[in-house]
Amino acid sequence: MASSPTLVIGTRGSPLALAQAHETQDRLVAAHGWTVEHLPLSIIKTTGDAIQDRPLSEAGGKGLFTKELDIALLEGSIDLAVHSAKDLPTTLPEGIVIAGFLPREDVRDAFISHRYKSLADLPSGAVVGSASLRRQAQIRRLRPDLKVTLLRGNVQTRLAKLERGEVDATLLAMAGLRRLGLTDHVKTTLDTDDFLPAVGQGAIAIAIRAEDERVREALQPILDAATGHALAAERAFLTILDGSCRTPIAGHARMVGDAFEIRGLVLRPDGSECLEAVRRGSPDDAVTLGREAGTELRTRMPAGFLTA
Ligand SMILES: NCc1[nH]cc(CCC(=O)O)c1CC(=O)O
Numbered sequence: 001m002a003s004s005p006t007l008v009i010g011t012r013g014s015p016l017a018l019a020q021a022h023e024t025q026d027r028l029v030a031a032h033g034w035t036v037e038h039l040p041l042s043i044i045k046t047t048g049d050a051i052q053d054r055p056l057s058e059a060g061g062k063g064l065f066t067k068e069l070d071i072a073l074l075e076g077s078i079d080l081a082v083h084s085a086k087d088l089p090t091t092l093p094e095g096i097v098i099a100g101f102l103p104r105e106d107v108r109d110a111f112i113s114h115r116y117k118s119l120a121d122l123p124s125g126a127v128v129g130s131a132s133l134r135r136q137a138q139i140r141r142l143r144p145d146l147k148v149t150l151l152r153g154n155v156q157t158r159l160a161k162l163e164r165g166e167v168d169a170t171l172l173a174m175a176g177l178r179r180l181g182l183t184d185h186v187k188t189t190l191d192t193d194d195f196l197p198a199v200g201q202g203a204i205a206i207a208i209r210a211e212d213e214r215v216r217e218a219l220q221p222i223l224d225a226a227t228g229h230a231l232a233a234e235r236a237f238l239t240i241l242d243g244s245c246r247t248p249i250a251g252h253a254r255m256v257g258d259a260f261e262i263r264g265l266v267l268r269p270d271g272s273e274c275l276e277a278v279r280r281g282s283p284d285d286a287v288t289l290g291r292e293a294g295t296e297l298r299t300r301m302p303a304g305f306l307t308a
Pocket residue numbers: 084085086087155171172173174175176177200201202203204
């Protein structure tokens with residue numbers, strides 16, 4: 001066993017972020033036999049945490065949840081940063097890299113409601129709240145007769161708004177609900193064939209300083225290669241499609257039997273049209289397959305598709 005170094009784990013302070021940081025800490029303890037005292041958490045408030053009154057897509061996008069953690073990494077006040085892969089921008093600042101990903105949780109979206117059993121069970125005109133353009137567009141595509149409204153806040157805040165009757169139903173990632181022990185609220189999970197998750201959904205990414213071999217080595221035993229392949233394909237796909245969170249984009253890669261597969265979607269925000277690309281091959285070609293799927297959609301997309 002290696003002697004116990006101190007690695008400071010940087011995280012946001014939301015309950016989900018803390019659950020993910022604790023999972024990282026627990027896995028490092030289990031892998032190395034280190035004690036948690038040598039893996040302290042440093043809780044960092046980000047700009048994204050402070051903005052509650054408007055869609056983040058309007059406030060400046062995904063980097064809002066990572067900027068302060070990036071700075072802490074580069075300054076050396078933390079040694080690794082734990083992120084929801086879904087919230088990570090496609091390009092990271094110079095000097096920061098993703099060391100890898102923890103084994104992926106359930107990638108599916110969950111349907112949550114007090115009165116209704118599923119999306120199909122909602123009466124016409126029922127109100128579904130979501131802050132995600134991807135979820136909003138897919139809901140509109142499946143059920144153009146529903147009312148889709150903006151529902152922001154962390155997972156607990158959204159569940160409280162549902163409780164108060166502000167909306168009839170909402171969709172949240174199964175992964176987050178599992179990590180928070182809140183799956184009691186789930187009425188049904190949406191099959192990925194019908195409702196495609198966001199790029200990175202369910203995966204935890206660990207960012208480090210690019211040159212930090214000590215931390216990179218310490219992380220090796222807790223990183224998951226299959227999740228790494230899936231995320232390489234999905235993030236390559238998103239990069240081609242520009243990756244701004246102003247556009248309804250979904251993408252999911254996985255092994256189907258012996259074949260590695262990536263499926264990607266772009267939707268018109270009103271759900272009236274949806275383009276899909278699928279590529280199959282070897283996980284060693286994950287990045288190429290992801291790029292090809294993205295390029296295909298880019299080519300097929302009529303001008304103005306993403307804004308109409
Ligand atoms: N954008 C917020 C966010 N970022 C990660 C998760 C859940 C966990 C995950 O998808 O890995 C959530 C909440 C949600 O979408 O329900």
